[in-house]
Amino acid sequence: MDGLLKVPKVVINIASFLPTTDYLSFQQVNKQVHDSVLQGENDSKYWSLKLTRMGLQMVRSHDTEDSKLLNDNDNEDPIAIFEVYKSFTSQESKKIFAKFYHCYNSFAKKLYNNNLANFFPNSYSNDPLKQIKTLNFIKRYNLSNRNDLKTYSKIDTNFNILREIFINSVLKEMELNYQSNDLVTVARFIKVLLVSNEENNAIEFFKSKADLPPSLTVLPSNDELFLREQPQRGEDSKSTDIINPETLDKLLDPLRDFLNEKIKLADILFQEEFPVILQLVESFIQDVLLDILSNILSNYSGFLKSNDKDSKANYECLPQLYFTFIKKFGTELNDSVNAGSTFRKVADEFLDLYLEPFVVNYLNQTTRVFESLISSQLVNYDIQFQDKEREQNEKIYNSLKDQTDTTSTNNNDSSNSHSTTIISATTPEAEPKLKTPPQSVHSTNNISDDKLDFLSSFTKIFKFSNNENQKLKQQLQLAYNLNLISNNLQNIKSLISLDLCYKILHETSEKTDEIYRFHTMENLLPLIKLRCQEIFKILITQLNKNHVKPAFEKAIMLLQKYNPNELEQIEIKFDSLSPGNSRVEPLVQFTELINIGDIILQMISIFYKNELIPKKIIDKNKDFLNDVIQSKKNFETSIDDFVAEGLNIGINKLMDEISFVFKTLQLPDDYNPPPPSTNSPIRDIKPTKCAIRVVELLSNHCFLLTGATDKGTIDVYQQEIGERFFNEIVKHLKKSFISTEGAIWLICDLNYFYDFIANKLKQKNVVPYFVGLKSIGQLYIISGKDSKELGKLISDLGKFNGIFTQEEIYEFVQRRSDWVRVRKDVEKVMYGLGIRDCCIM
Structure with missing residues (x-):
């Protein structure tokens, strides 16, 4: 044995497995071991190893204050010592461990001997927090004994038993104090559990409450x-x-x-x-x-x-x-x-996280629901419109039927017997087209059928002219069919409901806002923007497909079907029927439809600029190829196309109306009056009734678009009317006979036309045409006795503002009533020779 103790490695190895007391005793076994082997570096290594197992950190040196602290504190507080000494040097390791030893060895000894009674000092008996801290430090101190596995294990086993007893008593005390509503004490025990690393027990206790x-x-x-x-x-x-x-x-x-x-x-x-x-x-x-x-x-x-x-x-x-x-x-x-x-922010994030799947389902569903809602509103409006039209038609029919019944009761028995047989051919019971009034304003056959019924009834009046009662029946039948046509014309402006469009736009705005409110969910922002774009696209598609497009198509069809000449030739007047005599009614109604369409486009544009752009739902600089923007442009183009087509047809009808007025109101003696007699009244020098009526027509129609659309469209519309009106006047003059005496009224008419064009219409591009027309009047005012002057006038093209060629002027001058007489002299001036001067002829 003595020989082994002479070997330093053996001695150091034995010492490393010894508990503290045994190590100190082993140092004293002989002088060599004490002075040579277990001293200096080897001794410090033993104590340093114990301190590092306890969690202290070895450093190379301490400052003077730490060294002084080590020397001054002989009696350390067991609870504070681990806060005081967190590091050590190799030279100070034995002194520092000695302080821990004095604090905790007595507790370790009790645990080793399983002496758990009165374990804590009296000063800790009412302070569970100090008790648990002490237990924690005892466990930490016991780590220094890990070189002696037997001692360490025994102390650790008994420590765990004691700790379990302590934790159970804490939980019991917590429950008792919670039941007595002593939450302050419960909080103290919660802190004990937290200090003891029993967070799960603390959480479970809280969850149970x-x-x-x-x-x-x-x-x-x-x-x-x-x-x-x-x-x-x-x-x-x-x-x-x-x-x-x-x-x-x-x-x-x-x-x-x-x-x-x-x-x-x-x-x-x-x-x-x-x-x-x-x-x-x-x-x-x-x-x-x-x-x-x-x-x-x-x-x-x-x-x-x-x-x-x-x-x-x-x-x-x-x-x-x-x-x-x-x-x-x-x-x-x-x-x-x-x-x-940051509690509320985190709570919102939790809500967003768990509600996100529901929001995604909503975003995926709401566009379909919104489209169905908009579509149903438009369909319901169409149904209501049809019902309203049906009621109007039934009202017209019932009113006329009452008139028929009243008239019938006033006739004698024989007349009644005769008329009853005839009436059966025209009453609704025998006439299917009257029995069931037109079902829909959107039916393309409806207007044509009404028109045929009307003309058929008109024709039957003359067939039964020998029977006054039957003639009255046919007149009433005619009134009914004519009222249907008039009713359809009046309904043009109601084909588009501005109130409904506004309501749908308002609902679209609400739906967009409703969807966009979720924009705080950053993960869903791309989907949110996409759904907002789809809502806007649904708005445009539904309005165009189910409301605006059918309305314009219907209005254009009415414009195409309208023939004012047929209606104005009817002389029968009814109290319920008062057709306008200075307007092309479908064109008037169509311009109101244009105004409504323009308002809808403006509302959509305002919504687009004020809702979609500011919220960056659509980036107009980056998304120019976006199908939503293309849909908006296509909608605008579609309305523009309908407006252009309708206005073109309307202008055609207006020109037909003007042509009709020229044919019917322009009397032959307006420009070619008979020779005056002693009894004939003096005729005022003023525009003819025909010219006044034509200008009235123009005045009623040229300014229909004012405020309804942009100035460019208005200018094109007015210029087109002006140019085509000019052509109508030219055609009319080429069909008229004009005498020198009647030329004064022609000049009045031409000046009247010019005044309207220059001072009211104010389209500079058109005015030159009417300046040229004014000069045409001079062709007729020159007396036949001055035929050579007339020829000179014809040859001077500058007089006519360059509007007419010499051939056209020649055509005009041929409409003089004395053309046969002045022709030879005029042609001599124009051509140098007349036709009769030709020796061959």
């Missing part, structure tokens, strides 16, 4: 929860409630209050020591709110189905639920010391 009463999650009945009728929305209203707000508050307010109570409880029990509220809020959202949300959506689907509505539109109530949840369980939650200053 945060169980939600089942009664708080019971949903009200569907009739209480859901609104059967949507509240009336004003222009500035943003109410899109589907769920009764009061009922929803009654359901969610107790849940919010419950959560706030638990936030307050957590702040008392845990303070800032350990975060539990965020975990509680997350569990509450997962286990409670999502379950309530799913049940409400399911119940709403059933509610829709029971009310004969689209049960797949149940997610339409999600925005109201989502933002109510954000308000109740985000904004209205109490501040939390335990959760920190």
Whole structure:
């Protein structure tokens, strides 16, 4: 044995496995071991190893204050010693370990001997926090004994038993104090658990006190929860409630209050020591709110189905639920010391995280529901329009039938007998086209049939002219059919409902705002923008396809079918029928339709600029190829095309009307009056009735577009009317006979036309044509005795403003009533020789 002790490595190896007391004794075994082997570096290594096992850090040197502290403190506080000594030098290791030894060896010895009675000193008996800290430090101190596995294991086993007893007693005390509502004491024990690294026990205790009463999650009945009728929305209203707000508050307010109570409880029990509220809020959202949300959506689907509505539109109530949840369980939650200053932000993030799948389903569903809603409104308007038209037609028929019945009762028996037989051929019972009034204003055959009925009735009047009663029947039949045509013309401006379009635009704005409110969910922002774009596209597509396009097509069809000549030739007058005599009614109505279309385009443009662009739903600089922008442009182009086509047809009809006026109101003696007699009245020098009527027609139609569309379109429209009116005058003059005496009234008419064009229409491009026309009057005012002067005038093209060629002027001059007499002299001036001067001829 003595030989082994002479070998240093053997001695050092033996010493490294010895507990503290045995190591100190082994140092004294002989002088060589004490002085040579277990001294200096080898000794410091032993003590340093114990300190590092306890978690202290070895450093090369300490400053003077640490060295002084080591020398001055002989009696250390067991609870504070680990805070005082966190590092050591090799030279100080033995002194520092000695201080830990004096603090904790007595506790270790009790544990080694399983002497657990009166384990803590009296000063700790009422302070569980000091007790648990002491236990923690004992465990840490015992790590220094790991070189002696037997001692370490025995102490550790008994320590675990003691610690378990201590933790159980803490949990028991916590429960007792909680039941007595001594939350301050409970908080002290919570801190004990946290210090002992028993966070799970602390959390489980808190959760057991945060169980939600089942009664708080019971949903009200569907009739209480859901609104059967949507509240009336004003222009500035943003109410899109589907769920009764009061009922929803009654359901969610107790849940919010419950959560706030638990936030307050957590702040008392845990303070800032350990975060539990965020975990509680997350569990509450997962286990409670999502379950309530799913049940409400399911119940709403059933509610829709029971009310004969689209049960797949149940997610339409999600925005109201989502933002109510954000308000109740985000904004209205109490501040939390335990959760920190960012509590509400984190709560909102949790809500967004778990509600995101529901929001995605809503975004995917709402465009389909919105399209169905818009489409149904447009279809319903069309149905109502048809019903209104049917009622109007029935009213016309009943009114005329009453007149027929009244007339019939006033006839004698024989006349009644005869007329009854004839009436049966024209009354609605025998005439299918009267029995069922036109069904739809959008029917393309409707107008044509009415027109044929009207003309057929008109023809029958003359067939039965020998029977006054039957003639009256046919006149009433004619009145009915004519009223149908007039009614359709009046209905043109009602083909597009501005109120309905405004309502749909308002609903589109609300839907866009409703969707865009979710833009705070950054993950869904691309999808949100896409859905907003789809809503705008649905607006344009539905308005164009189901409302605007059919309306313009119908209006253009009426313009094409309209023939004022046929109507104005009828001399029969009825009290219920007063057709305008100075307007092309379809054109007037069509311009009102243009005005409505322009307003719709402006509203859409305002919505686009004020809603989609500022919110960056569409970036006009980057998304110029976006199909939404293309849809908007296509819609605008479509209306422009309809306007152009309709105006062109309308101008044609206006020119037909003017041509008709020229043919019917321009009397032959207007420009070629008979020789005056002594008894003939003196005729005023003023425009003819025909010219006045023509200018009245022009005045009523040239300014129809003012305020209804842009100035460029108005200018093109007015210039086209001016140029084509010029051509109508030229054609009319080439068909008239004009005497020198009647030329004065021709000049009055031409000046009257010029005055309208130059001073009222004010289209500079057209004025030169009418300046040239004014000069044409001079061709007729020159006396036949001055035929050579007439020839010179014809040859001077500058007199006619360059508007007419010499051939055209020659055509005009041929309309002189004395042309046969002046022809030879005129041609001599024009050509140098007359035709009769030709020797061959």
